[in-house]
Amino acid sequence: MRMGYDHAVFSEEQLLSVFRALSNPARRQMLVWLKDPMSFPDQKAEDVEIGVCVTDIQRRMGLGQSTTSQYLTMLRQAGLVVATRRGKWTYYRRDEANIARLLETLRDVF
Amino acid sequence: MRMGYDHAVFSEEQLLSVFRALSNPARRQMLVWLKDPMSFPDQKAEDVEIGVCVTDIQRRMGLGQSTTSQYLTMLRQAGLVVATRRGKWTYYRRDEANIARLLETLRDVF
DNA sequence: TCGTCATATCGCGAATCGTCAATATGAGAA
DNA sequence: TTCTCATATTGACGATTCGCGATATGACGA
Numbered sequence: 001m002r003m004g005y006d007h008a009v010f011s012e013e014q015l016l017s018v019f020r021a022l023s024n025p026a027r028r029q030m031l032v033w034l035k036d037p038m039s040f041p042d043q044k045a046e047d048v049e050i051g052v053c054v055t056d057i058q059r060r061m062g063l064g065q066s067t068t069s070q071y072l073t074m075l076r077q078a079g080l081v082v083a084t085r086r087g088k089w090t091y092y093r094r095d096e097a098n099i100a101r102l103l104e105t106l107r108d109v110f
Numbered sequence: 111m112r113m114g115y116d117h118a119v120f121s122e123e124q125l126l127s128v129f130r131a132l133s134n135p136a137r138r139q140m141l142v143w144l145k146d147p148m149s150f151p152d153q154k155a156e157d158v159e160i161g162v163c164v165t166d167i168q169r170r171m172g173l174g175q176s177t178t179s180q181y182l183t184m185l186r187q188a189g190l191v192v193a194t195r196r197g198k199w200t201y202y203r204r205d206e207a208n209i210a211r212l213l214e215t216l217r218d219v220f
Numbered sequence: 221t222c223g224t225c226a227t228a229t230c231g232c233g234a235a236t237c238g239t240c241a242a243t244a245t246g247a248g249a250a
Numbered sequence: 251t252t253c254t255c256a257t258a259t260t261g262a263c264g265a266t267t268c269g270c271g272a273t274a275t276g277a278c279g280a
Binding site for chain 3 (some may be wrong): 121163164166174175176178179180195197199200
């Protein structure tokens, strides 16, 4: 018995949302920075696994609050990050498993 | 002595043009179909290495002539395909070498 | 030199994107 | 309940994209 996917299948729509999300330098930057949550100045070590909160991401990105929130929503809908609500904060972290099988799928396009 | 790149470097601008080019189902389809030039109905075996001409691509895509030409130009500027003019025809083929090192670069983003 | 064919470029309207300020929602604190 | 903070949603508006038809360019054949 095994887990995960042999051959990840993404719908055209899913693929579209992924490429759209990535065709913006700010959103790509978020994704790269989220690889290392501790690289955010105010990140607490105990929250590393749950992710980084929107305000911290916003400050580092230098974008407006609403823009930051929207971009994170896009990344989430594209399946690139996962959001977890805890108290009044929403933490975002990369969805590494999904990103991995996405990279696998890209071999079909590339 | 070796050839190629250890660590492919793409500028932010180049990456942007790549993701923009791919964030359109029609352009992605072109790229996939171009993997096998002989899959185009009127493709001649002797032209396989040089690519497929615009008209053949257009017919298969079902897009307008100008749209097809523009999309191919985008794919070329993104470094995903190469154009070769021969007589009145322009043949397009995938730039496999560049696509390969692009896929390598994506590991940094993903 | 003409006419024709293959391709590229231009110009367009409709749709979407980029980003913001303003406002709404929702959860703790008082 | 009421205030405040973190986040999400809405509305706006210029910039860009989508795909087209019309037109320009460029190469060949007559």
